[in-house]
Amino acid sequence: MAAQIIDGKALSLIIQVYVRNKQKACEKAGFESWLHKLDANSTQADLLNLISKLNQDPKVHGILVQLPLPKHLNTDLILDAVTALKDVDGFGPENLGLLTSGRPRLLPCTPHGVLVMLQRYKIPVAGKHVVVLGRSTIVGKPMGLILLQNGIDATVTICHSKTSNLKEITRQADILVAAIGKPCFVTADMVKPGAVVIDVGINRLEDGKLVGDVDYEQVLPLCGAITPVPGGVGPMTITMLLHNTLLAAKLQQKS
Ligand code: GUN
Numbered sequence: 001m002a003a004q005i006i007d008g009k010a011l012s013l014i015i016q017v018y019v020r021n022k023q024k025a026c027e028k029a030g031f032e033s034w035l036h037k038l039d040a041n042s043t044q045a046d047l048l049n050l051i052s053k054l055n056q057d058p059k060v061h062g063i064l065v066q067l068p069l070p071k072h073l074n075t076d077l078i079l080d081a082v083t084a085l086k087d088v089d090g091f092g093p094e095n096l097g098l099l100t101s102g103r104p105r106l107l108p109c110t111p112h113g114v115l116v117m118l119q120r121y122k123i124p125v126a127g128k129h130v131v132v133l134g135r136s137t138i139v140g141k142p143m144g145l146i147l148l149q150n151g152i153d154a155t156v157t158i159c160h161s162k163t164s165n166l167k168e169i170t171r172q173a174d175i176l177v178a179a180i181g182k183p184c185f186v187t188a189d190m191v192k193p194g195a196v197v198i199d200v201g202i203n204r205l206e207d208g209k210l211v212g213d214v215d216y217e218q219v220l221p222l223c224g225a226i227t228p229v230p231g232g233v234g235p236m237t238i239t240m241l242l243h244n245t246l247l248a249a250k251l252q253q254k255s
Helices: 013-029 044-056 075-081 093-100 109-120 140-148 166-170 233-254
Strands: 002-007 033-038 062-065 129-133 155-159 175-178 196-199
Touching (some): 002 044, 013 233, 033 044, 109 233, 129 166, 140 155, 155 166
Parallel strands (some): 002 033, 129 155, 175 196
């Protein structure tokens, strides 16, 4: 059902765990999955060739290129090559464009998982001020777009490494989404008491401990709710990947 492509040598431990967990989730859900582990020296043409084969393979309903790719590969060109109806990460221009124009189809898994989590925990979003820390194409930007959709109706601010007066902005958040990739970056003084804090980060410290982008111990006593790392957003990302793969299979049947 789903094919994962990764660059073999450059795989960090965290990425290896991501990939393994996605394989396990596929097995558990009864999805067949194939891992294509590429050599770190593989060329752009090698990867484009593989994507082209998977695009044409009727047994494959979803294609996921595990990021980050090595520097000698052009990530945009690689992601553009994945056929839009198999783009289960939702990172390609067609799916991101549809989301931007208010016609969401295959949504990026992590921000979609955050939305579903907020909805399942009945956390009010409409009219609330959501501050997103980070502007990546994987999380920050689509997170903002998803929350801005008609019917979801959040007021969204997206902050990034160049934002001035960051703390003043984050302190206004009813919901704070941290996706900045810096361990324990969000401290207690950046959070409004009672705010809901969603931690998208996953960082490994030198002692091997996994931590998020939020200083969990500091923020826990003052916030209204908070997601742990590991175990909060991560499993939601994988769940939404399975959701997208099923949706992609249905869309392909119709097309
Ligand atoms: N690297 C970090 N997060 C992700 C993700 O959600 N999808 C892919 N393909 N690569 C990632």
